[in-house]
Amino acid sequence: MIKHFVFIVALLFSATVVAQEAALSDSTRVVVERIVVQPQHFGYLSYQEVLKAMPEYAVAMKSLEELKQTYDQEMVRAEQDFSRKFYEFVEGQKDFPENILLKRQKELQQLMDESIKFKDEAKKLLTQSETELMAPLYDRLKSVLREVGIEHNYSFILNTDNNAYPFINTTGEGEDCTGIVKAKLQK
Secondary structure (H helix, E strand, O other), X not given: OHHHHHHHHHHHHHHHHHHHHHHHHHHHHHHHHHHHHOXXXXXXXXXXXXXHHXXXXXXXXXXXXXXXXXXXXXXXXXXXXXXXXXXXXXXXXOOOOHHHHHHHHHHHHHHHHHHHHHHHHHHHHHHHHHHHHHHHHHHHHHHHHHHXXXXXXXXXXXXXXXXXXXXXXXXXXXXXXXXXXXXXXOO
16 A cells, blocks of 8 residues: 555656656747747848948059059060060070070079969969058948948848749748948938
8 A cells, every 4th residue: 555655646746747847848838839939120231232332442443453464564575575485585595505505594484483482472462452442431331331220120141142042931021121232321
């Protein structure tokens, strides 16, 4: 009889624990549902489209293109100089004494090395110039995005470039803020 009594008490105790766990999971589930279900108002735009619409963008790209053309012209001049010297070397190599032939080969090698070094340096300087020219634009755009986000009470603004968000449900809380941002940038 005592065995039955202990068994019944144990059974009642475990049933109480299971009921408490069930109640706990129900309340936890309700909290989680509240967190998940809460809609968030957000904006989305194409960062590149907005960036390219900035008046400063055209100015920066023009400056960058002018610099690129200057470097390109110098590269063409260096290539023409190399080609001319190489032609002279090929034409005269049968008549040159060995020490002049070696000297000219060395000169051609130096020209080629300098040309490669210049191209690498030009590429590096163009990248650096682009970074410097674009920094104020990125800063301004970031500031305007912050203003728009605060004014429209967005939880966040998504950048849709590069197919990062292939689908955004536009019937929900999302709003295309491209036009709003463009308008602010024109001021």
